[in-house]
Amino acid sequence: MMTMEKMIKSSALALALVAVVGCTKKESTTGATNAAPAGDTILVGEVGSMTGSEATFGTSTHNGIELAFEQINAAGGVKGKKFKLITLDDQGKPDEAATAATKLITQDKIQALLGEVASSRSLAMAPIAQSNGVPMITPSSTNPKVTEQGDYIFRVCFIDPFQGTVMAKFALDTLKVKNVAVLRDVKNDYSVGLADFFTQTFTKNGGKVVVDQSFSAGDMDFKSQLTAIRAKKPEAIYVPGYYTEVGLIARQAKELGLNVPLMGGDGWDSPKLTEIGGKSIEGSYFSNHYSPEDQSPAVQKFVSEFKAKYGVIPDGLSAMGYDAAKVLADAMTRAPDLTNKAVRDAIATTKDFPGVTGVITLNEHRDPVKSAVVLKVAGGGYKYQTTVKP
Amino acid sequence: MIEFVQLLVNGLSLGSIYALIALGYTMVFGILQLINFAHGDVYMLGAFIGMYTSRALNLGEHPSLGALLLVLAVAMAGCAAMGFLIERIAYRPLRKAPRINLLITAVGVSLFLEFAGQLVFGADPKFFPQIFSIESDFSFGELKINPLQVLVFGISIVLMTILQTIIYKTRIGRAMRAASFSHDLASLMGIPTDRVISFTFMLGSALAGAGGVLVGLIYPKIEPLMGSMMGLKAFVAAVLGGIGNVTGAVVGALILGLAESFLVGYGYPTFRDALAFALLILILILKPTGLFGTKRTEKV
Structure with a gap:
């Protein structure tokens, strides 16, 4: 019989093994296909x-x-x-x-x-x-x-420089906010890029990013980040993540008494956003490619x-x-x-x-x-706000 | 100051969720010396059973304490049955095999549940119906406390006490402790070890099921892979507290929750998951038996 100590160590080893095996994937690239297609x-x-x-x-x-x-x-x-x-x-x-x-x-x-x-x-x-x-x-x-x-x-x-600019300008000109917090998904190229471009335009045009926090896709508890954000008293929070996390972030922000609008990008666009976010996500804004309300x-x-x-x-x-x-x-x-x-x-x-x-x-x-459009989350759906041309 | 207290509250509530899962881990380990990697996935099943029950009975429309208790009961029963099946089908045939075989089987069961879950439930995140809500939130100025989290904290303490009572005060508990000391000796003394082990699995899985429902209520986004990271964190919590030790699991989970909360709140959110495993490495180097664990010497 192994001792407790040995047992735990071998278990931890097996754990590491699983993590490593999960990461190896082979890929092979052969022969270019540059011939005109046959058949119909x-x-x-x-x-x-x-x-x-x-x-x-x-x-x-x-x-x-x-x-x-x-x-x-x-x-x-x-x-x-x-x-x-x-x-x-x-x-x-x-x-x-x-x-x-x-x-x-x-x-x-x-x-x-x-x-x-x-x-x-x-x-x-x-x-x-x-x-x-x-x-x-x-x-x-x-x-x-x-x-x-x-x-x-x-x-x-x-592209993101434009999408980030759209939201930065919308925040400054339409929402009239000057102090904004940024909450980005560090595991996600899209989110990091968007957060950077937003910050760039927003600060260049007189706004101030009071705090820049991050999370990792798959997290479910964001309260610690939101608590740190709350301490800086922002007027809005820019969360350029995916709908999978944004719904929960909205809920937890409301629970912490952070009653400011959230802003995001096209990664929010999913019916699940309003389902998971419920009432908490209402009154938030995101930039998107088009609005089905466009006449x-x-x-x-x-x-x-x-x-x-x-x-x-x-x-x-x-x-x-x-x-x-x-x-x-x-x-x-x-x-x-x-x-x-x-x-x-x-x-x-x-x-x-x-x-x-x-x-x-x-x-x-x-x-x-x-051009991009800005949509507002309202009544469980999206309301068209404005179109921004490049 | 207010930020500090808020982070403390957040950490305790997160820790109590880890505790619910860690309890099952530690119990199964205590009796079988098996790290049941599938435990996190049983927790996921609990959340999904809870979701389907609530949907079928339309409980999301009429939130009440009764609805919560009903869903909890169904999920716990469902997970207990699942735990029984897992033990019966996957682990019992390997009772005499080398322990590493059992461990690898546990990883296999875990992957099976995760991917079968994606097949059956669909891989996209699902919304967990809000079957219970408390409107009035506790707030002291800036300090906000979600009453549900207080509830979860309370529930994990109560469950821990019940477990302690079962293990130290009841016949089956005594049988569990005897089986954990030595299977062969216990069965020589007329203890039905197989039945005791089944019972342990069912008890642990029921706890995980309760955890799934409560997590679904607080973080209403559930998906088939939700159990993997949660399971690993709960495992770390159990090792931290001294695996096999019920109080240790809860304390370890609370420590982990608090540590994560402060780490993230004070500016290092990216290290959140790394922290758990750094703690695991540290505890294995410094005190491999965990905070509350006692060293059992090998007798030949």
Whole structure:
């Protein structure tokens, strides 16, 4: 019989072992696929968080992409070929996203890659797409680093310097607050980037960030951070995290008597936000890609078609997925042939494309320059506040 | 000052949640010398059983103490059954096998529950219905205390006392202690060790189930992976207090909760999870038996 001491030590060892085994994932990259496709289908790969804690990101985006391809195929497809979508789940983990991208490119021989929502995961996929010369469009990864990975990587959403600026200006001009606290998710490239850009613009324009606190995705207790924030008496709190944590943060802020509005970014966009946040999240603001309340015909057409197919009002991520697929199809139509190089060049010259989330023109960094909206959480839904142009 | 007191309150309430889970860990260890890694996942099951019960009975619409007690009872019963099954199917066949096999099986059961949970419940976070709420909050000026947290703190102290009573004052408790001393000797004395071990698992799992429901109430976002970090933290708390020791588990959990609260509140939130494991390493180096543990010497 082992002594108690030995027992505990061996248990701790086993624990460490599990942690290490969980982290190793192999990936292999072989042969570029640069041949024009044969047959009458165009294979497009999608990587998304279909399961995992950010599952609504993946499913929303997937629904948008699916709707777009369905419409394009019904209208005859591109160059006489129909789109076929292969979707792989990354469970919300960057290493799984990399594996999925590798599989799609090397085994399924896809011609273009769509995904991810989260910047951390797009950053894991981008080098693989780049080194294999497969065009990749991320629908809604807003961190600037994503498209810096190479000239085959594109996006159809605005980038964080702009999104951070939008909220900073909204706080100063509309909410008229001067002292703001920042609470960022340090495990998340998106959140860190957004918090930095917000702070930059906010302080440059006369505001003051009184305290900058952080948490890690997956935490459930934020009271200690919020207590530290409360001590500095901010007039608003900028929480550029994901909906998974924001709901709980809102609740705990209210419990601590912090009755100031929270502000955030497009990572808030999920029906779960108001479900988990309940009454506590009401009166908060976040920047997003589009508002389903927008009365423009393009948006209303998309909303009604989406609702007819899925029975829900599309969130911003569905709209981004839809636009990403449409931009890809548009580029493939314009491209002289369907080799990866030709498609890449065609995507790069996307100009004045009328998307649901605004007019998309890609600049030399392969990022679009487009407007953002600010939404207010009210009555269990979102109320459109304002549109901010770049 | 007010910040300090608030952090103290936050830490105690967080610690009492760790305590609920750590109690089950420590009990199973005490009797089987097995770190039941699946314990954290039983806690997750408790939260989900609680959620489905509340939804099925529509208790979220009519919050009341009765609703809470009902959901607690269902979740505890469900988890006790789960604990029984886990022990019966996964651990009992390995009773005579080397202990490392048992440990690896425990990790396997844990992963099985986590991923089966994602399959069955869906992996996205779920909202736990607010089946009980106390409107009037205790507040002393700036100092805010969530009454639910006071409740959880109270519940973990009460459960600890009940456990102490069961272990030291009842027949089954005496049997548990005898079995923990030596399985073979205990069975020679006519103690049905298998049944005692089953009982221990059921008791520990019921506690975890209660923990799941209470956590769901305070942090109403539950997901199939919620048990893994919680389980590890509770394990650290149990080791800190001296694994196998019921009072030690509660004290260790409160220390861990307070340490996390102050660390995060005074500016090092990123080290939150590292702290727990740093404490684990420290205690294993300095006092491997934990704060309340006693050294048992090996007799050959």
